[in-house]
Amino acid sequence: MIFDAVIIGGGAAGLFCAIEAGKRGRKVLVIEHNPQVGKKILISGGGRCNFTNLATGPENFISENPHFCKSALARFTPEDFIQLVRKYRIEYYQKKLGQLFCRESSRQIVDMLLAECRRAGVEVRTGVRVDSLTRPDDFEINTAAGKFKAKTVVVATGGLSYPKVGASDLGYTIARQFGLDLTKTRPSLVALVRKNAPNAKALAGISLDAEVSTGSHSFRENILFTHRGLSGPAILQISNYWTPSVPVEIDLLPGQSLHELLTKERHRSQRASNFISELLPHRFVERFVEDNFPDRPLDKLSDREIEFAAAAVHKWNVQFSETEGHGRAEVTLGGVSTHELSSQTMEAKKVPGLYFIGEVVDVTGWLGGYNFQWAWASGYAAGRDV
């Protein structure tokens, strides 16, 4: 038997693509090597799946070609996905910054996608690993459970992050095999490891509101001190833009001016560390002051010392040596080069009938539901075409 479309990978993008193709009357098979589909959906958003972001726009994505994602995102919007969620009476809420989460469980999203697959007549095979893809005439998908034939193949194998839930590099291997370029891949939306941080262990667990910047990108959210460096939403966001050669600058008191505050209180004999502890967590201040400026009474601080203290707090320069790696990263940055694909359909320009969707493509979203929106939108684009 020959399928109109075989979709490799039963994750967010693969299932969504299958649904759209099935609705168009195509004979579709999804092949997933895990015993169940949508494992990343299940663990996402702390078990509540941050399934989209109301503010999704091309500016929330990183890619060698920042224009590539525009067409797909415009044709399948967050509102389109919300309509589906409403149809299944899944309760959701906005946590912050346009991020929509299931009120109950991520399982509801997976169940919804499986129900839609059934309605669209999509066949889903789980526990079957795809080993390779060949194209003697039609495509042949070689698996641990035998060979499948298809007129078109959609590669939806995701990125390399969280190998324990089934990530594989098959998508990149297939791209290379068919002569398609890849951009460099690396872990992203991930905690960063500090270069020289003798105090890291003592600071672990401290969380505070901060503005984290690198180059022209800046995010204001919480940061969290870890045993090896920093994590928390603002750090995960900046990890998309971080490169080892460029330091990250952190404003530990965004929206306030330590310079003004210290100058105003200069008549007091209170120690600098005690005063700053009124603004920042005490355990952090103890170490930070020790490392950065003399802990003298405020009325003994010189102009230069005040300037130095303010710069240390508002422009804390942090050097990171590496990320915490694919095992801890939410996504993989980079992937199949967008110049190889049609932005309308996700089909490889050089290989008619071969499509790449979701995270395997060099399109990576910010933290906050953007990566799922890309999975739905790119899946939709390919599903309308296969």
Ligand SMILES: Cc1cc2nc3c(=O)[nH]c(=O)nc-3n(C[C@H](O)[C@H](O)[C@H](O)COP(=O)(O)OP(=O)(O)OC[C@H]3O[C@@H](n4cnc5c(N)ncnc54)[C@H](O)[C@@H]3O)c2cc1C
């Ligand atoms: C812990 C965590 C939390 C996250 N939370 C969020 C969130 O709340 N919101 C958000 O937008 N994004 C979140 N993400 C990112 C999001 O999960 C991914 O970007 C998204 O799942 C990508 O969809 P995809 O379909 O491209 O890949 P995936 O969902 O990873 O699907 C790929 C599928 O292909 C299968 N596969 C791989 N190789 C083979 C093979 N050889 N044979 C057969 N099958 C194979 C895999 O098992 C997998 O099921 C999170 C990621 C992680 C790791």
